[in-house]
Amino acid sequence: MDHHKQTTLFSVINAGNALEEKLSGELERIGLSMAKYGALCTLAAAEEPLPLSVCARQMTCVKSNITQLMDRLEKDELIERIPDPKDRRSVRAKITEKGAQLQKTGDEICALLEAELAQTLSAIDHKSFRETLHKIQ
Amino acid sequence: MDHHKQTTLFSVINAGNALEEKLSGELERIGLSMAKYGALCTLAAAEEPLPLSVCARQMTCVKSNITQLMDRLEKDELIERIPDPKDRRSVRAKITEKGAQLQKTGDEICALLEAELAQTLSAIDHKSFRETLHKIQ
DNA sequence: CTATAATAATTATTGTATGAACTAAATATG
DNA sequence: CATATTTAGTTCATACAATAATTATTATAG
Known part of the structure; x- marks a missing residue:
């Protein structure tokens, strides 16, 4: 869904969306979406199964979203839900071997x-470009 | 849904998403989403009711998406569907007065x-920043 | 002219995201 | 200790975006 305003605001938004679409297109070929890949990255970085609420916090999304996302990841056998004996309310997501490989x-x-992006932007100072972008968040 | 990779790729993606979220938060206060606002912009710029397929093309999204979006806009009385006497397959979306004002x-x-963004980025050359971002799309 | 292609829009299904309401369990407070 | 509050997770409703399949109409080829 593109917008066509000639402003810096939409230059940033459209550039971000263009890259996201490109990445998500590549990920699709290995059966991943941005959401699934993001969840797997969070779990892979953690080195221990994470409670779903921690996932939601780290991925800055609401819990109900995580519930559904984990449902899909579990169906793909990329994660499994394991109970937490310390807190019986809690469910932890554990990345599977298949999930870690993907x-x-x-x-x-x-x-x-x-x-590829480095090539596209070869003429400019990457570090300062990144710092500039970082101001926006 | 945030990602945390320290790369230029994700700097652009995250910056775009951050601005999009900010804008969509502001639009929400007047009852608009990004999608609804985008559709209204397309229709407002056209100065005549557009066939839904033309909307889809201009907004780079699929027709089924437009069908649903126009359903919601019509329910909000921001557009109305009008039949095209020239081509009985075609339906045109006409922006209402309320829609145009919004x-x-x-x-x-x-x-x-x-x-606000201009303030944030005051130290840099906006034009070259925009041109850099434009290379990405 | 008739059979076939292409086009316009819709419906149905799936994935992703949010918020509200709910259940169960843990924690805090009187 | 009993009650109240918070926390963890799920379910439900809704919005948005994509694909595939379907219907209706128009255009094209033989």
């Missing part, structure tokens, strides 16, 4: 896009 | 955010 493949795809 | 209010919100 996450790594996703990282490789990101690295390729990052390299 | 679209203008949306433009004002965008202008405020653009000004």
Whole structure:
């Protein structure tokens, strides 16, 4: 869904969306969406199964979203839900071997896009560009 | 749904998402979403009712998406569907007075955010920043 | 002219995201 | 200790975006 305003505001928004679409197109070929890949990254970085509420906090989304996302990831056998004996309210998401492998493949795809982007932007100072963008968040 | 990779790729994606979220939060206060505002902008710029397929093309999204979006806009009385006597397959979306007014209010919100962004980025050359971002799309 | 193609829009299904209402369990407070 | 509050997760309703399949109409080819 594109917008066509010639402003810096929409330049940033459209550039972000264009890259997101490109990345999500690549991820799709290995059966991942941005949401699934993001969840797998969070779980892979954690090195221990995370409570779903922690996932929601780290991924800055609401709990109900995580519930559904984990449902889909579980159906794909990329994670499994395990009960937490310390807190019987809590459910922890544990990344499977299959999930960990797919996450790594996703990282490789990101690295390729990052390299491609570096080419596109070769004329400018990446670090200052990134710092500028970071001000926006 | 945030991602946390420290790359230029995700700097652009996250910056775009941050601005989009900010804008959509402001638009929400006048009852608009990004999708609704985008459709109203397209129709307001056209100065004549547009066939839904033309809307889909201009907004780079699929027709089924437009069908649903126009359903919601029609329920809000921001557009109305009118039949096309020239081609009985075609349905044209006509922006209402209420829709046109809301679209203008949306433009004002965008202008405020653009000004705010200009402040944030005051140290850099906006034009070259925009051109850099434009390479990405 | 008739059979076939292409086009316009809708419906149905799925994925992603949010918020509200709910259940169960843990924690805090009187 | 009993009650109230908070926290964890799910379910439900809604919005938005995409795909595939369907219907209706128009255009094209033989």
